[in-house]
Amino acid sequence: MSAPLFTVINTFTLKNPADAEEFERRFLDHVQWMRRQEGFQAHQAVRATEESAVYVNLGWWTTPQDFQRVLASETFQAHAKEFHQVVDVEADPSLSVLRVDAADAAAVAAGERPLVVIERFTVTGDTEPFEAAYRAYAEVAAGADGFGHTDLAKSLKRPGGYTAATRWSGEAARESARATPEYAALLALATPVALATAPVAGNRAPAEPARRG
Template sequence: MADTLFTVINTFTLKDPAKAGEFEERFLSHVEWMRAQEGFRSHQAVRLTERPGVYVNLGRWRSPQDFQKVLGSEVFQAHAAEFHELVEVSAAPSFNVVRAGDVAAVTPVVVVETFESTDDPETVAKAWSSYAEELAARDGFRHAELDAAILTQGSYTFATWWTSADAARAARAEVPAPADTDADEATHVTAA
């Protein structure tokens, strides 16, 4: 497993689906600013296929402290105020506990799965690490990561990156997930 990263998983739900273009434009401008901030590591923003008014952004930071500095800045607060005009925001600050594959691979399809577990975190990480390894052996796999929410104990997000929706569906049909999840296919909006 790679070094632990602080990951902020934001779910943005458009208040008015007709304003998707405006939101994406503002978000891309925000991302350019974020990339220049100390402690920023990477991010990937996706738009859910079956619910096109919903976006998920996985922002990775060196530490929670680095993100907190940015969060408290006037520029970030101004961007947040603009976003709240267009979207409802659900934030899930998390720690990355499992990564497999090539995180730099920008692929056409991302599957975002959320689930809750009462198992101890080590047991969850081990089960999902094994699952990621099994998925990695399937055609079309590029990357997987499991993030454990900080504020909601037992809440997790597992994301996988694929070369096609068909590859993702076939692999997930062949390899059962270690837990029942809410799964959504998504496509990239931006990545860095």
């Protein structure tokens, strides 16, 4: 990655849980439009498994300017107005710090329901040790059974704030990774607020960058 991808992390909370189907329909229509915009790379949308009114979407863009241009468009503003009728939105603009894939993606176990864990960390003081510890943990996790991929992004809004999104084959694989010394070292630096989710839509793998000019 030649430059950190701009990462838009949006948390959507349904005002009425009965509107889940309507929200997902509107969101998927919106994403189809977003995928055609210059600078859009990829997105991953998930829904909390125990807090079913909560959705999280991670969107990756080549630059912040690409996203800001789309954000200012009439189409985006119209879509946002529709969303606000059914959900409350919390945005956390961030920059990618680390992206790690499984050592052998084809070997990821598929026997359980896929699980995406969203972890929000707040680091006080120097953030470099935390980033190094997360990298060490991710490198170990990448070789474990059931690991799919992980992304770590640093918030541009929350001082010391980070968000990690990690895909597992299921809860057993996640718990195995949490038992490693590398994860314990990570927890010694910052305790995450974790949200277990299930995939809804999207493909985390980056798309081909859009041409300019």
